[in-house]
Amino acid sequence: MAAPDLLFGLKNNFYLGSYQAAINNSDVPSLSPEDAIERDCLVYRSYIALGSYQLVINEIDSSAATPLQAVKLLALYLTSPNNKETTISSIHEWLADPAIGNNPILRLIAGIIFLHEQDYNEALKHTNVGGTMELHALNVQIFLxxxxxxxxxxxxxxxxxxxxxxTLTQLANAWLNLAVGGSKIQEAYLIFQDFSEKYQMTSLILNGKAVCCMHMGNFDEAESLLLEALNKDAKDPETLANLIICSLHLGKPSSRFLNQLKLSHPDHMLVKCASFAEESFDRAVQTIA
Known part of the structure; x- marks a missing residue:
């Protein structure tokens, strides 16, 4: 019989987007040194998810274990576009080191960074062999x-x-169902509904349910779920992006949500698409003029 996972609650909070709860409930007694490092990685990744990049950079020093150094690299990568080149260079260097290159957290962070870069083949080089549930779940995201x-x-x-x-298997199942569409959308909705009944409601769960509703044409219900998510986190990029799409389908103004997204997440795919469309429209107007 397998030993109980002392970090189960902490992991679940992190996977479902309850980042502050993960931080607040991270004082788990009787952890092995390996589990303590995993706990610290989850706590610092929760801070990263909340946008507290500098805290992570300041607290993880050069003597920290490799997994924590990898998490610090993710914070450095996300904190400024100027850091991207040096961060990616460091990741390549560490992955090539036979002593640490196969560390699962390092490979996970590498996969996340290359996913951000939209360099999916490079991401899969380091994640495809799996080894942890998080690596398998990241592979699902990359393939989608x-x-x-x-x-x-x-x-x-x-x-x-x-x-x-x-939890990650259920989430991956929901992501795949959403990608496949059709009758699978209802199955995805039931997964998110089950999460909402068992656990604290988060932006991640609310957005999951809302996207399912939009796929099924229930835009009023989707809007209600997304506004609830916005109350939890006014800067969450997925909530703002989904609200833009939902508002357009409902014939409501979406410019405020788009402006919020531009201010808080200027590199978001929807912002780039909107900017490209605006530039193309302006060029077309000038051509006619």
Missing amino acids: KMHRSDYAEKQLRIMQQIDEDH
């Missing part, structure tokens, strides 16, 4: 970004064989 739901489904099957009831 590549529009390869067939490969994403293979990763999901591996996760289901390891632990069908794991």
Whole structure:
């Protein structure tokens, strides 16, 4: 019989987007040194998810274990566009080091960074062999970004064989169902509904339910869920992006949400698409003029 996972609650809070709860409930007694490092990684990644990059950079010093150094690299990468080149260079250097290159947290952070860079092939070089549930879940995300739901489904099957009831397995199943569409949307909705009944409601869960509602044409319900999510985090990029789409379908003004997204997340894909469309329109007007 497997020993109980002392970090189960902390991991669950992190996976479902309860980042402050993960931080507040991180004082877990009787942890092994390895589990203590994993705990600290989850806490610092929660701070990163909340946008507290500088706190992570300041608190993790050069003597910290490799997984924590990797988390610090993620904070450095996200804190400023000027850091991207040096951060990616460091990641490559560490991955090439035989002593630490196969560390699962380092490979996970590398995958997250290359996913941000939209360099999916490079991400998969380091994540594809798996080894942890988080790496398998990240593989599902990468394959869905590549529009390869067939490969994403293979990763999901591996996760289901390891632990069908794991939070990440359920999340990956919902992501895949949303990508496949059709009758699978209802299945995805039920997964997010189950989360909302079992756990604290988060922006992640609310957005999951809202996207399902939009796919099913229930835009009024989606708007209600998204406004609830906005109350929890007024700068959450996915909430703002989904509200823009939802407002357009409801025939309501979306410019305020777009302006908020531009201010808080200028690199968001929807902002870039809107800017490109505006520039193309302006060029067309000038041509006619």
